[in-house]
Amino acid sequence: MAETISLMDVDEGDNNTIPKPNKGKNVFVPNDGKAGLWIEKYRPQSLADVAAHRDIIDTIDRLTSENRLPHLLLYGPPGTGKTSTILAVARKLYGNQFHNMILELNASDERGIDVVRQQIQDFASTQSFSFGSKSHVKLVLLDEADAMTKDAQFALRRVIEKYTKSTRFALICNNVNKVISALQSRCTRFRFAPLDPTHVTERLRHVIESEGLDVTESALAALVRLSSGDMRKALNILQSTHMASPKMTEEAVYLCTGNPLPKDIEQISYWLLNETISTSFSRILQVNCALFYYVFVKAD
Ligand SMILES: Nc1ncnc2c1ncn2[C@@H]1O[C@H](COP(=O)(O)OP(=O)(O)O)[C@@H](O)[C@H]1O
Ligand SMILES: [Mg+2]
Known part of the structure; x- marks a missing residue:
């Protein structure tokens, strides 16, 4: 749960300047080949949509509403909603300016010291700007922060300090022990546990209903069992089993995943x-x- 909370400062002097285009990769590009994937189609759009982790989500929601978002470090196993949570925060903060205000870097990007120094610094150092009646800090989302080299992490520590006024950093990782303590201490840490079976079941039922699928109760139970609290895995198994056999039985689920019945x-x-x-x-x-x-x- 929350460990340090810093106030969100906005560089008022930087208002009303036109943002430079992101040097890095913008998130949430529709139709990038993933459009047909249910994990994307059913990605929670708002914080209220994120299943489970109620305490964490409520805290982040409150901090966002109060304009007090700290640097964040979200950690825990895959498929538990870490990335979705940050994207929902960005949507809440920026609305349709989303793309101008967030820089996402993930594992497929180069993670050396140069990336931290250049891409992040370029983005963070562009001036913040305002829309509506408010001015806003920007957001850098660093997925798989545990894959960054130690040098890059130390360099990031200085970048975070330098741009705290205009930029919030959200670090995401599976293994928090691979993130240097100097970075951890600059962030508010939240642990995302595997989803419990009730939440996985509930979310799967929602998708099953929306897609009009024919799924037996024992198949649903098998999906929940095999995904072990990883919602991405649950949705991927659901979709691939559906493509293989329209009537979804427990046997079809096991066959599709290659698990013995x-x-x-x-x-x-x-x-x-x-x-x-x-x-x-x-x-x-x-x-x-x-x-x-x-x-x-x-x-x-
Ligand atoms: N807590 C959750 N509530 C609802 N859907 C979830 C949740 N966690 C994961 N998912 C589903 O799994 C997909 C991957 O989630 P993501 O947030 O990228 O997980 P992580 O970053 O923890 O690996 C999402 O698009 C969504 O469909
Ligand atoms: Mg993720």
Whole structure:
């Protein structure tokens, strides 16, 4: 939960200047090839849409409303809503000026010291500007901050300090221990835990209903089980299973993900406990070679 909260300062003297185009990559480019993906189609648009993490979301929502957004460090396993949360904050802060006000850098970008010094610095050093009646700080979203080199992280620490007046930094990572403590201490940290089954189920039901899918209850339970609290994984399995078989059963879900069916595992356990190893071996081979691999190679 929140550890340090700094006030949001806006450089009033910089108002009304025309923003330079981002030197870096703007986020949320529609139709970039991901348009057909349900993970994008059903990405929460507002903070209220983000499932689970209510305490964290309410805190961030309040800080955003009060114009007191600190630098953020969101960490935790994939598919739990970290990126979506920051994008929702940006939408709330900037509305249709979204693209001018946020710079997103992620793992596919060069992460050396030069990127920090140039791209971020170029963006952060352009003057803030106002729209509507308010002036705003800009936002730099650094996804996978734990993949940055130590040198780059130290350089970033200085950039953050230098541009605190006009820019907020949102760092996102899976492994917080790979972020240097000097950076951690400049941010308010929030841990995003895996989503609990209730939230995954609820969100999946929403997509199933919106897409008009035919999904059995046991298939839904299998989706929740196999995704282990990773909402991105849950939606990807749902979509790929749907493409493979319009009527979605538990079996279709397991087949699509390449996971052995629970009934096959039961049968195999029975053989292993009641037959000789060589008989079990050949029986399993007869059932399915992939299962043989799963039982004797992968799960050794
Ligand atoms: N808490 C959540 N509530 C609703 N949808 C979520 C949530 N977390 C993840 N998702 C879904 O998974 C996709 C990936 O989420 P994202 O925010 O990029 O996860 P992270 O950055 O934690 O890896 C989103 O587009 C959304 O469809
Ligand atoms: Mg992310």
